[in-house]
Amino acid sequence: MIRIVFATNNANKVTEMQAAIGSSLDVISLREAGIDIDIPEPHDTLEANASEKSRTIHQLTGENCFSEDTGLEIDALNGEPGVKSARYAGEDKAFGKNIDKVLSKMGDTTHRSARFRTVISLIWNKQEYLFEGVCEGRILTERQGEGGFGYDPIFVPDNSNRSFAEMNIAEKNQYSHRRKAADKLVLFLQNQTQNA
Numbered sequence: 235m236i237r238i239v240f241a242t243n244n245a246n247k248v249t250e251m252q253a254a255i256g257s258s259l260d261v262i263s264l265r266e267a268g269i270d271i272d273i274p275e276p277h278d279t280l281e282a283n284a285s286e287k288s289r290t291i292h293q294l295t296g297e298n299c300f301s302e303d304t305g306l307e308i309d310a311l312n313g314e315p316g317v318k319s320a321r322y323a324g325e326d327k328a329f330g331k332n333i334d335k336v337l338s339k340m341g342d343t344t345h346r347s348a349r350f351r352t353v354i355s356l357i358w359n360k361q362e363y364l365f366e367g368v369c370e371g372r373i374l375t376e377r378q379g380e381g382g383f384g385y386d387p388i389f390v391p392d393n394s395n396r397s398f399a400e401m402n403i404a405e406k407n408q409y410s411h412r413r414k415a416a417d418k419l420v421l422f423l424q425n426q427t428q429n430a
């Protein structure tokens with residue numbers, strides 16, 4: 235089985251990604267790889283932040299690895315919070331405060347379209363590859379559901395009337411931005427290993 239390090243400290247993401255990838259890859263979290271650092275995300279694009287994370291971990295471990303960066307892009311807020319999604323309401327990265335800020339900035343506008351966009355940066359045999367996944371949807375006027383993380387309680391994907399926070403991981407993965415990017419990553423790795 236191929237071993238690969240996932241450059242994140244977010245346990246929810248590791249669970250989602252392992253569910254998306256299935257048993258074809260052995261996904262190792264940073265903690266399992268013995269690394270305890272908070273990787274900076276200083277750039278103004280998801281792509282640049284994802285690259286920085288995977289390159290940092292590759293330098294530390296020498297192993298094949300990947301990272302991902304995700305942003306929620308709300309049309310009525312000119313694409314905010316976007317690359318600032320984690321720290322939208324402050325450096326403490328508090329999910330609750332971030333949601334409050336979005337809801338208050340949007341007010342009762344009926345223009346509620348938004349999307350989650352994920353970029354994965356893979357370092358494979360010392361080369362970098364990027365994969366993107368997008369999930370279109372809309373922002374609710376108030377929270378719905380208890381599950382998930384981040385902006386899940388206020389985001390409803392297209393073709394559903396339930397928020398991500400009302401879905402289990404398998405359901406969320408039918409729509410998820412992260413799942414779509416992960417599918418591309420898995421396909422790439424399957425091709426690489428089959429042709430090796």
Ligand code: IMP
Pocket residue numbers: 244275302303304305306319320321327329332350382383384385386398412
């Ligand atoms: P990160 O920089 O990739 O960790 O993601 C930035 C922020 O986007 C996170 O702190 C979450 O608030 C939010 N986020 C990322 N993925 C999701 C998701 O699948 N659902 C809800 N919020 C998410």
